[in-house]
Amino acid sequence: MVVYYTTLSRLIGDLKKAQTQGHLERRWRIYLRPALLVIDEVGYMQLNRQEAELLFRLISERYEHGSVILTSNKYFSDWGELLSDNVLATALLDRLLVTAP
Numbered sequence: 001m002v003v004y005y006t007t008l009s010r011l012i013g014d015l016k017k018a019q020t021q022g023h024l025e026r027r028w029r030i031y032l033r034p035a036l037l038v039i040d041e042v043g044y045m046q047l048n049r050q051e052a053e054l055l056f057r058l059i060s061e062r063y064e065h066g067s068v069i070l071t072s073n074k075y076f077s078d079w080g081e082l083l084s085d086n087v088l089a090t091a092l093l094d095r096l097l098v099t100a101p
Contacts, residue, residue, distance in 0.1 A: 004034040006067045007041045008055075015054045031058055043081045043082055052083040056092050069080035070096065 011031070018027035031037055040095075047055065064070055074091055080086035 001036065002034040003036040003038065004031065005038040005040065006031075006093065008039055008043075009041065009045055011039060011058075012045075012051045012054060015058070018066065019054070028058070028061065032061055032066065034066065035063060038069045038071075040071045042070045042072040043078075046081065047083050049084055050077065052085055052088050055083070056088055059092055059095050068096065 014030075015024065015027065018024045059068060074082055076097075079089035079093060083089045083092065
């Protein structure tokens with residue numbers, strides 16, 4: 001099984017850089033291909049809207065195709081603040097916490 005480990009700050013920095021350089025679609029493969037993606041240190045940095053949307057898109061594209069482990073020191077009720085958007089946080093948590101039949 002292929003596992004990829006990163007911190008949230010490294011992930012967001014990498015995706016933003018790829019987006020700026022016009023290589024975002026190519027860069028997605030790094031994070032979509034592994035069977036397991038581990039994102040550490042979720043909660044140590046507050047994301048702006050663009051960063052939160054990148055994280056949401058990544059989680060959404062992995063949904064039902066690969067597992068994700070997130071480590072965080074935040075309660076789920078605090079994720080609206082973390083992502084700067086309660087609706088986006090709810091949608092992201094829905095994809096992470098709902099189990100498939």
